[in-house]
Amino acid sequence: MTKIALQQDRKLDAIVLGRAGVDLYARESNTDMADISGFNKFVGGSAANIAVAVSKLGGKVGFIGCVADDAFGGYVKQYMSGQGINLDGMMTDNSGSRTSVAFTEMKPSDCTVLIYRNKASDLTIKPEQVDPAYIASSKVLVVTGTALSESPSREATLIAMEHARRSNTLVVLDVDYRPYSWRTDVDASIYYGIAAGLSDIVIGNREEFDMMETVLAPGNKDDDATAERFLRANTQVVVIKAGEFGSKVYCRDGHKFQQGIFRVEVQKPFGSGDSFAGGLIWTLVNGGELEDGVKHGSAAAAINVSGNSCTEAMPTKEQLFDFIETREQSL
């Protein structure tokens, strides 16, 4: 079993950096976008989802990001505050940007998602708005990779990671790759490569590692080779997720293990990765072992995709443990 060393005397368990926005889920399931009558409204965005996941499990969570100075920005902040998330690092932009909005059909697969991110507020955060003392007040900094896709958010993210390294705050990179946010895979691979080198733990799926290997090892599909390539610089742990085949976890000391998934009836494909990251991080900040963290992450992901939103369907600690117990008894 593997323990991840963490600074214990910190006010916050985790600060998540990245996108908080509005998710609008189709009111009717299995219905095309043109035919649905309307949308249910939730807070979403990869970073917000992870923050809510850790918070609902009982963690003390902070946030670094930016929303627009408008009704949706206000809604996002009100909801996150209500979830007990500290928003000292949440900026507000009034330069004409808009809080990110995602419209989604509700289908188990082939689900149309329409993203409104032209001049997205989250990408307007500037490096000079990132407070090193805030980062030093947390055990973990979780970076979601979309924050790297555009300046000045790119520079804000890189400097936040540098601050974290200097203050011994553990850095977790959730790759969270959205091809439409980048000029080319080559550009993406350059910045993800820099960010991975600054991270203690890197979490991504096979397609995301393919992008990160665009230049280094084009065409490679061998997880072992990938893990070896990324267990360099500061990186201690690499987690490669493979959807229904579960996850492979590689440690710098050579230890490796796998974790299967918990099968459920899927309502929608999104939220899975964010719940996984949330379950894993919550376990680590509470001194749990990496193996348990990955199991908790897998269970949280299963619970989330069987619900009908991302943030609202994140489990509490009790729900998580009940779910695992029930499943393991049934084996």
Add this chain to the structure above:
Amino acid sequence: MTKIALQQDRKLDAIVLGRAGVDLYARESNTDMADISGFNKFVGGSAANIAVAVSKLGGKVGFIGCVADDAFGGYVKQYMSGQGINLDGMMTDNSGSRTSVAFTEMKPSDCTVLIYRNKASDLTIKPEQVDPAYIASSKVLVVTGTALSESPSREATLIAMEHARRSNTLVVLDVDYRPYSWRTDVDASIYYGIAAGLSDIVIGNREEFDMMETVLAPGNKDDDATAERFLRANTQVVVIKAGEFGSKVYCRDGHKFQQGIFRVEVQKPFGSGDSFAGGLIWTLVNGGELEDGVKHGSAAAAINVSGNSCTEAMPTKEQLFDFIETREQSL
């Protein structure tokens, strides 16, 4: 009584040029944006509203505009086609623009409206995409002024108006001024001034004429002076709307008249101007008199604001006449 001369042998009654997008109306009335549970989905946008208004009254309507090559663009086109609107002039953009979306609370006044128009698809239409033969196939071209706010849509609009003048298609300008779309009022007044000079009929409210007089007559509040100033070049009729005080109508030949409003219980403040334009234009293309057109427009506006969407609440001819008859009997 005043008749407006129109080319009669045309395939279409009216072509509307401008914005077609998605309106998302709060599910709960009198509730703040942060607290509503979701949105009902409709097609909207000033030009789409006018097109639907004329079509539901029985007119043959075409459209010049642009939506994104995505699920919302598809939805807008499917809905408008379903309303019998000819979409030969509707373009599809796949350069990363997004179909305009408006989120609104449902309150009779002080109603928050949140607009997503960063890189809006409607403003990507290019002058070379405007077909003079299409415009020559219609009795009327209706231009909504927001189409003038940005290039290349600005140039597409100006050239469409030039084509209309050359083919004796009557030009109606609905001012539809959105200050956030413009760098300054001075810029807006320049292009609205050019567009007004190319129009047979100009329709706006007092605030919109104030903007158009930013340079010509700053501070003027005298409707008579305004009308005199705008009854120049090609302009035959000026309609100045004054909300609950009704409308004043001025003709080039010196004739002028007023029309009061029909009082109703207001559900939401939007849609009123678009229904007014629709009722007026439908009357004119059917050979009706200007005075009747303005009355029909006022009635259509009253019906619309007492409903709970813009496009869906447009009346049919029967609903319009029943409404007027009921109201006039009750006097």
Add this chain to the structure above:
Amino acid sequence: MTKIALQQDRKLDAIVLGRAGVDLYARESNTDMADISGFNKFVGGSAANIAVAVSKLGGKVGFIGCVADDAFGGYVKQYMSGQGINLDGMMTDNSGSRTSVAFTEMKPSDCTVLIYRNKASDLTIKPEQVDPAYIASSKVLVVTGTALSESPSREATLIAMEHARRSNTLVVLDVDYRPYSWRTDVDASIYYGIAAGLSDIVIGNREEFDMMETVLAPGNKDDDATAERFLRANTQVVVIKAGEFGSKVYCRDGHKFQQGIFRVEVQKPFGSGDSFAGGLIWTLVNGGELEDGVKHGSAAAAINVSGNSCTEAMPTKEQLFDFIETREQSL
């Protein structure tokens, strides 16, 4: 003979609006850009050239434009002031724009010209920087068409023309078309069409009128038809220049005449149009006849292209009359 009515009681004879920049002429003649050893430095730019032309002939000239807040901007202003040009309408921009620079080989034909106009200062002038009282203080406003090519200079130009119309300042449009400044010929033709309608006199060559007829009469090469098309709205005179075949001049009242060129040994192809405009305008503001103005313009053009810069080679009144006398005696 034709007289152009002008307001006489004005402080300035002409205000020129448009581009003032730096011209760098190859030190060696008939040498390729790569092989020349350096450049001679002059003030240039279409509008500056016209302003200097009128001023050297003895006219009282003002200027509306913008240069960068740097050493080249300072040089341009110092030179123009030294030429007696009033710079009350000359703005200075410090937003990162650069004063326009043109590098040229010195060859009678096939002469490479390299233009540095990315973020050009002249195109940063804003409509709110144009003072109507300044325009009202001049007999003539001369607009060079490149000022229409980009916002906010486009709006500044259109509003200056509106101000001129309202203060009975005669408006002359020198088409000055540079295709690289425009997205398409269609766009150019839209704004040139609007500007021509606001002008009393329109001066261009055949290629420039072709562009202006892109939509109206594509392919037309008939000068008479062109002139008829443009003698509308406010336009009283149309001048169509045909290089070595001289100029054709058309008046609203049906009068038309031609003017041949004065043959000289050409040093460089540029400056010709600007000297022509300068000679013509100077004649008109002094109460001269249109026919004489066109002759003076042709002579000034001949003198200019036989010199080795644009601004410095503009003739004085004495040089102009000597030149014409010498040429006419030799016939």
Add this chain to the structure above:
Amino acid sequence: MTKIALQQDRKLDAIVLGRAGVDLYARESNTDMADISGFNKFVGGSAANIAVAVSKLGGKVGFIGCVADDAFGGYVKQYMSGQGINLDGMMTDNSGSRTSVAFTEMKPSDCTVLIYRNKASDLTIKPEQVDPAYIASSKVLVVTGTALSESPSREATLIAMEHARRSNTLVVLDVDYRPYSWRTDVDASIYYGIAAGLSDIVIGNREEFDMMETVLAPGNKDDDATAERFLRANTQVVVIKAGEFGSKVYCRDGHKFQQGIFRVEVQKPFGSGDSFAGGLIWTLVNGGELEDGVKHGSAAAAINVSGNSCTEAMPTKEQLFDFIETREQSL
């Protein structure tokens, strides 16, 4: 004495990455910009200067950069080819960018330099245009830092450095910091920090290291502390230049030394740093010791600033050794 290990079996001695452009030097010395009569024309730009410096000393040099597809781009390429520089990595852009141009007065100090870099061609080079095999064919890759200031050149530079690391090509970073090229010092410090970590040798002056310490150690002026901070990751040597006080050189193994300057009559302040880098790199690729390299660099700098251009005033090997011999005999 210190030797720097290099791959010996390489076709090229050094590839320089960055800006090649046109330098226009005032014809008259000690004269203000407004009053000079013209400019002498040379090839310039930091990277081009270094490439010419190494080439004139006898090195085999390649280049990675981009110029415009126009007469100045052609001139730059013709000159560099004529200097024996391999241009396999030189791209040509035709998207409307312009080859960088610098206009300078000729004064020993307080010398106005006017830079035309709006949409500069050198900053349009893309990561996918950088060939790893080309970099692997050289002993050294020299990166000039201005190439980091904007995308996509920033990504091209970072990937070139990664390619160099993988092919054991020695990486030299010449900081070459131009504040006007960057949004803030903080942004600059982030990318320079990443680039420094990828470099074997980092060369800058005190002001440049101040910028690189903006976040890490604001206000620090202690060269020893700076050197310690930057001798990390891949960096083996740090050179801190202090103008007339000469240079301090720090090695990873703790060795450090100083080199004074050679006093000359200064004609112009620029070119000094580029000649220094050229002299140093030429020495290293020929197996010379670091101490000799720094002496050769200092001598080359002195020779250059006493001349009247950057590229043309670079010394040959004979000139360099004669100069040093003469100076050392005179001590």
